[in-house]
Amino acid sequence: MNAKNSTKPEAGPEGFAFPPLWPHTVLAPGLAGAAVLATLLTPPAVDVALALVAGAICIGSALTLARRIRRGEGELREMDLRLLHSQKLAAIGELSSGIAHEINNPLAIITQELDLAREITADCQGLSDEDLSDARDSLREIAKQVDRCRQITHKLLNFARKMEPVLQEEALEQVIEDMALLVEKEAQGRGVAIARDYAPDLPHVRTDVPLLRQVILNLLTNALHATPPGGTITLLTRRADGQVSIAVRDTGCGIAPENMEKIFDPFFTTKEPGKGTGLGLSVSHGIVARLGGSLAATSRPGQGATFTVTLPL
Amino acid sequence: MADPIRVCIVDDEERFRDTLAKLLSRHGFSVRTAGGGQEALELLAQAPSDVIVLDVKMPGLSGEQALPLLRAACPEAEVLVLTGHASVDIASAMIAGGAADYLLKPCPTEELEGAIRAVYDRRQATRPR
Incomplete structure (x- = not known):
């Protein structure tokens, strides 16, 4: 797992910002307490109104906290599962x-x-x-x-392989293009187009170039094997939040929902026996993790799949 | 006709080195075999080789330990590492230690022969006359 500990206490494990807790842990009890104290000094009609306000604040806060705890527990469970999977x-x-x-x-x-x-x-x-x-x-x-x-x-x-990656500065677009050119001829032969959608002015990435090439080539060949004639493979790059992402999107058969969890497992393949080792994606997953990034897949059956490599800048 | 390339196969798997020796001999190489680093040193003390095909994981003197000794004993020979126990760390250590190339078992004989000829030719080309 490569989730970095953020210095901001409000940031979640994936970098998503959570709303602050203090309105529920400090402000709501404070307001409720103030309402109770105020009832001692105010006429009975106002007391009832204050009690209702204090009650509403307490119930609202309790419900919000309960929801947050449930969500937190769910995320913790998911992280445990992911940790177990990576172990x-x-x-x-x-x-x-x-x-x-x-x-x-x-x-x-x-x-x-x-x-x-x-x-x-x-x-x-x-x-x-x-x-x-x-x-x-x-x-x-x-x-x-x-x-x-x-x-x-x-x-x-x-x-x-447990080798430490050898990092070097390289233009990301160049790394992707080198691999795209390798498969383009085969793609043309199969009637599959390769489209580019590169973000302009991407900074150079500091990464292990041969390892990254291996990952991109693997994703490209997978996409090629999944895409029928007339289909398109799109290569995208984007930059956001100090990260850069490379996506390989195809218009192939997509991944069945029941297989989504297994695609990064070693030896998992939907190809015929002897046609695929089932190691490409698990090797790629391991490489990207070693490079400090993540590899994720999204797919709608029948509408293709997108594999996204996210790397730190 | 040119002299045959003299190859010394160092591997602890007897059947592997014997069959490889038989194949290389059929293809015009002059082959000797050794079951480990120590035996290879003794063989090279008797007569030099042009190319040493060296396994890494062997009982006694391992390929890694034997490499500097073999190079000292027979400086004119090129060392070709051929092993099933590959790791990039070992490969780079062996290359840094003076090995000319690194091949992973199982390696088709044709590929191995090509590699033997390539390191031999390279040595011939760079050898001081």
């Missing part, structure tokens, strides 16, 4: 790193054996053509599956 992600990161290391070694042996077997079967005599073709097909398939495992373990290692 869970960190624990999975540790575990995955260990598993990835252990699996890479047997995968390396399988890879070498495969390469050798392929070479030997390439000039094999005495076997029927069909058998030989089957054997070669099997070897090809094993190689394909090893490569699939390789992608998973390498991404897992990336996920678990």
Whole structure:
């Protein structure tokens, strides 16, 4: 969690300003007390009016305080859940790193054996053509599956990477444009347009550029895979409250409400088996958190999704 | 014909280094293998290599510990780190310690061969004549 402690006591954990408490804790009891004291000095008809005013003030304040407490409790519970979730992600990161290391070694042996077997079967005599073709097909398939495992373990290692980001000043628009150009050709091929809506005069950001590139590329490729021909991916940048945000908005199928909670979990994917590792968004989430920012998603099913990276300036 | 590139594979996984040696030999390399850092030092004391393919996590002398010793024992050899235990920290430490490149297991033989040839060619190009 990267919520910074604000020096202002009235600021909430996300930086939202709450109305002050003192009208309810000081002013309302003070007014009620003053009304009670005033009843001692005033005629009975005025007493009743003062008692009603004092009562109304007390009831109003009590209701306001109760509502604020309920809201506070709700927010606390939500923060607890988010903290638990990020601890869970960190624990999975540790575990995955260990598993990835252990699996890479047997995968390396399988890879070498495969390469050798392929070479030997390439000039094999005495076997029927069909058998030989089957054997070669099997070897090809094993190689394909090893490569699939390789992608998973390498991404897992990336996920678990605990490297401190190397910060450098860079024009945000440039970082985004570099990645947009990378996918633009593929997007054109699929009939998907990439639109830009960059805020003018954005200051340079101080961030780990290769890591940020990785995040933007991941969001862009996800958007591309989700958007049907004729759709548009829009890249937006905005600046507000000492933060800068980068949004990748697509006009694709959107995210089903039941999946919204799971999209940042490692291995969660809605793609067919073998088509996606389910690690892209969890890796991106981890990277953005390490850069001191946050990654959030909003979506209406059938109307596309927007992923927003918010970074401190 | 040019002399074959002399490769020394240092890896504690016996099957891995033997099959890799077999493959590289078939592709025209001259290959020797060692099961750990100490054994590699003994091999290099007998004859130099052009490229050392070095694992990181090994019992006894680890790749990290062996790197400066191997470079001292055979300054003309380029060291190519090949490991399943990758971390950016270890990679940058190994590169800072003089390794020429860093590859992550599993690595297709073709890719590894390309990397061996690339570091060898680079060394040939920059070597004082």
